[in-house]
Amino acid sequence: ITGPCDGLGTEHVLKRHRNLSPTRPLPHQHPRRRLTLPMAITERVDTSPGKPPLPLMKSFLHAVDVEVMLTFYRRLYPFKSIFNWLNHEHTPTRLFTHREFAFTLQGDIYLRYNSFNTVDELKKQVCQLNPTRFEIGPVYSARPKDKKTVRPGAFNPVQRELVFDIDMTDYDPVRTCCSGTDICKRCWAFISAAVQVLNSSIREQFGYENLLWVYSGRRGIHLWISDKEAMALTDDQRKALVGWMTVIHGGKESSKRLNVRLNSRSLPPSLQTAVDYLATIFSEIILTDQDLFSSEEGYETLLEFIPDAQAVKSLRSKWSQDPSRSSEDKWQDLKTIVKKSEKGSIERLNLTAAMEDIILHYTYPRIDAEVSKHRNHLLKAPFCIHPGTGRVCVPVDPERIEEFDPETVPTVSQLLKELDQVGKAEGEAMEHHSDWEKTSLKPYVDMLDKHALRLMDRVRQDKRELDVSW
Structure with missing residues (x-):
């Protein structure tokens, strides 16, 4: 645990954070009841001649309701898909058990060096903490949760996806329609161009095949490369690779x-x-x-x-x-x-x-080089909710990036309304851990599942080749 809660246990953090008494039930222990969803407000662009461009992406949640987030984690967040993607196998390996997860709680409380033996443990902890978001870090030489019991020299990052971050604010000098955190369909064309260039050049120059593009929820996009060769890169190798790909420098x-x-x-x-x-x-x-x-x-x-x-x-x-x-x-x-x-x-x-x-x-793509250089850099997990827009950080198909519109990405309030409608139609059926299948989140989870299957196939193929060599 880092920050103002350094040295405090999780239960203490929860009590201090939510002002809960020991006997008061946590939010996930309350009986199910219909939620009052936060409102999302959107301004549309007036594209008529002479009108100044207004940003499309003005959607935001007035407040991210604790119960809304908890329902999202319990019923919609695809924990199993995330596990398969990170682990590359159905049975837990060091790629998952030695992986760092960091949680951001309401009030900017930040919990680092969490790790889990199973995906069920991860889901249980997420539902207990109910973070505003969580991030994924590297695979360490020891379990991150045991960090304080391991001598410092024996606790090091050993594997990590090669990651890239492209943020629209870096394009402020070359865009006239928006600036800062604002984004519209017009300036999204810069991101679209960046994806097409990087997706092609990374595959051709370095031979990497397992690229996952994820919309950041507001004004950018993340790339996760899961090839075993990419995951084994040292910090120096990552720095050299990013330096080779960086075209725009300060000056x-x-x-x-x-x-x-x-x-x-x-x-x-x-x-x-x-x-x-x-x-x-x-x-x-x-x-x-x-x-x-x-x-x-x-x-x-x-x-x-x-x-x-x-x-x-x-x-x-x-x-x-x-x-x-x-x-x-x-x-x-x-x-x-x-x-x-x-x-x-x-x-x-x-x-x-x-x-x-x-x-x-x-x-040309404007890469945030610092994100890519270091294995211990944390990056927001796919399918988290962006606190400013309420939108889900969904995977994106690079082959159809020109068709992608940030305004069509589901919001958490939209998804829960879809669940309510399904519940009415089915007579308030019992909750299920894969309720995302009943919502507009499904095609995005399917995209991650297909990506994870390719990683698993690669692992099985490598094992077969190893058996034959013996």
Whole structure:
């Protein structure tokens, strides 16, 4: 247990947190009764001409009701599916029993280094603590719950999914429709592009196959890679891998934030493939939808990438004299200068490279490198509820990412209403641990189950190959 409750037992934390007396029943011990669901409020975008863009994602729960969350954990949370995904087998292994789980309780009470022998133990503890969310950490050399009984040098992370986090706030410099925690269908196109680029490049460059993409519940997406080779990576190896994949770096000048050329005008093959794809969506996202170069500030950022001083002077003069020129017009102006340059000349090669750098700067995935570098980094578990939106953190099919709309993701209140409707139709049938099958959560759980089955098949195949080798 860490934070203000360091050194206190779970029961003490519960009493202090909920102000419960020893004889007062915990919420999960109350008889079932119909819930009063929190309201979700949503503002829609007015896309009529001349209207400023309003964020779609304004949904939120006024308060996450304790009983609402408890009912979600008891009846809807797919604990068995999570277990199969983390464990890679039906019988508990060290991938589960030595795995860290961390819980965030109401009031920002944070409980770390929890571990469980079975999935039933995990569910029991979650229902007892009723956290606002919980996170998944690495597999340790000893059971995390025994951390205080193990000498420090003998307690280390030994396995961990390779994880990536893409957050929309990192795109604030290149999006005009929203900023901060707000998100809409328009700026979700940046996330969609990131998923398609990373999903392809990770498979092709590193050969990883077991990739699980999970919507974060509001403004981002997480990637969990469960291949055994990925799980065995050390911190140094993860740092090197992420460094290789990172294109956007910090820096005052936009043109100096890129790390792509490696002292050459040519891009590495992997990045060239990414540019070829991103060039097909650059016009729609950057030029038409976001219209990023319409303002003086916008086109001055664009000009930072152009190495030819004469070209910069000519374009700046033309654009300042005609402020009505759109981003599409300005991009065409740059293309015209490239076409007028002599084929094969240094000037053309430099200008072509600059245009590729511009495409990468505005559309290439912006990875939160710190999340990926360290095995002991905790990441929110799939199917948790985002406290700000009430939406479930559901798996996403990368092959259909362009169709994904964050606004259609189920909220906890929506799911419980669906359960109420099913209960009325079935005459208030008894609760079941897989009630998610009766709700709009089902296709998302099915997606995780299919992913877990592939992991289990891989383990069985490895065991068969090992038996044959003997």
